[in-house]
Amino acid sequence: MTNNESYKLDLIDIVNSVLKNWKILLVLTGFSLAIGFMIIYSTEESYSSKCVLISESGEGSSDLGGLGGLASLAGIDLSKGANIGSINPALYSSIAGSTPFLKAVAHQKYYFEIVGDTLSIYEYYINETDINEKVVSDTTFSYLPDIQRMSNAELATIAYLRERIFVNMDWKLGIVEIEVVMPDPLVSAQIANFTSIYITDYVKNYSQEKGRIQLAFVDEQIRERKIEFDRIQRVLNQFKDGNLNINSSRYRAKEQELSSEYNLIYDVYNELLKQKESLRIQLNKEIPVFSILEPVSIPNRPIKPNKKLILLLSVFTGICIGIVVVLFKVKIS
Incomplete structure (x- = not known):
């Protein structure tokens, strides 16, 4: 197996792992979005x-x-x-x-x-x-x-x-x-x-x-x-x-x-x-x-506050944290 094929398989595994644990991703994104709304209404x-x-x-x-x-x-x-x-x-x-x-x-x-x-x-x-x-x-x-x-x-x-x-x-x-x-x-x-x-x-x-x-x-x-x-x-x-x-x-x-x-x-x-x-x-x-x-x-x-920017950053941050948590969970298991 070549290095390119191995890289493709690893990337597919990562995507599959993230999709299988979509609930974790959704929860963390929602939590981050809630923090974003709190920032908007408290500012x-x-x-x-x-x-x-x-x-x-x-x-x-x-x-x-x-x-x-x-x-x-x-x-x-x-x-x-x-x-x-x-x-x-x-x-x-x-x-x-x-x-x-x-x-x-x-x-x-x-x-x-x-x-x-x-x-x-x-x-x-x-x-x-x-x-x-x-x-x-x-x-x-x-x-x-x-x-x-x-x-x-x-x-x-x-x-x-x-x-x-x-x-x-x-x-x-x-x-x-x-x-x-x-x-x-x-x-x-x-x-x-x-x-x-x-x-x-x-x-x-x-x-x-x-x-x-x-x-x-x-x-x-x-x-x-x-x-x-x-x-x-x-x-x-x-x-x-x-x-x-x-x-x-x-x-x-x-x-x-x-x-x-x-x-x-x-x-x-x-x-x-x-x-x-x-x-x-x-x-x-x-x-x-x-x-x-x-x-x-x-x-x-x-x-x-810049509501659109805060919400976009909240969603992006939630997704990134969710991916990191999912990968960490897969690695441990």
């Missing part, structure tokens, strides 16, 4: 709501023109905040993971369809868990006014939300994708909508704040240059008035030196005034504009 359903935004902003370039060279000669660095509209892509996901944002989400009121009432995530989470309020929320210290102590329930709620709110940014396409996964489909959609509004407002304010800082910097430089300009103008006028009838080379050299300094400060001062007006226009032009590519919608089907 909390989760609904996903998505929102896609298109972010459009200016190139963020600050054209200083001839001001950069003049300012450097006068000892001024205008490179600070040169890019008003430049926003790091990581900012979007950082906002979604920040404690102030998650705290705002936690205390915002939503209508819970599964409860039939309007609650905050914080209130809902406390009712669904056994967390005790060991620390009073929003406790502040008189000697540390900017620091707050949050309750255990607040910290737990924030941790709960941090695992359910996702914001991704495709910087090349300028697309912001927001996804919220919650057990209530209506709440999921409401939080996604709240997140889109919060993020767009935050980014706009952030961009304006950068522009306001640069504008304040230019204003400060204008005040300083104005003081210098008034000083050199006064010195030059006093020098000319005190030397009306003098026409020596020494006088002309000093007058030329003062005039050169006067012209330099005057040019820088005028360019700063122009730059201030340019920044005002640029500040309004480079505020990010968000357009809704995919609006928020209420999901109809849960994404978890």
Whole structure:
């Protein structure tokens, strides 16, 4: 008998053994299927709501023109905040993971369809868990006014939300994708909508704040240059008035030196005034504009648990275990 014939006979014996013990196979498959149903009904359903935004902003370039060279000669660095509209892509996901944002989400009121009432995530989470309020929320210290102590329930709620709110940014396409996964489909959609509004407002304010800082910097430089300009103008006028009838080379050299300094400060001062007006226009032009590519919608089907996949895996696992048990039984007998 060849090896191929022996292999075929062994395979036929295995199949026959499995078919003869079909009851064991059926029982184990049914048991595995029952476990699958238990997993399905014990797993909390989760609904996903998505929102896609298109972010459009200016190139963020600050054209200083001839001001950069003049300012450097006068000892001024205008490179600070040169890019008003430049926003790091990581900012979007950082906002979604920040404690102030998650705290705002936690205390915002939503209508819970599964409860039939309007609650905050914080209130809902406390009712669904056994967390005790060991620390009073929003406790502040008189000697540390900017620091707050949050309750255990607040910290737990924030941790709960941090695992359910996702914001991704495709910087090349300028697309912001927001996804919220919650057990209530209506709440999921409401939080996604709240997140889109919060993020767009935050980014706009952030961009304006950068522009306001640069504008304040230019204003400060204008005040300083104005003081210098008034000083050199006064010195030059006093020098000319005190030397009306003098026409020596020494006088002309000093007058030329003062005039050169006067012209330099005057040019820088005028360019700063122009730059201030340019920044005002640029500040309004480079505020990010968000357009809704995919609006928020209420999901109809849960994404978890995946019932079909769980049942298929349960049947497959039951059959595999059944075959192993049958073969083990045949080997022993």
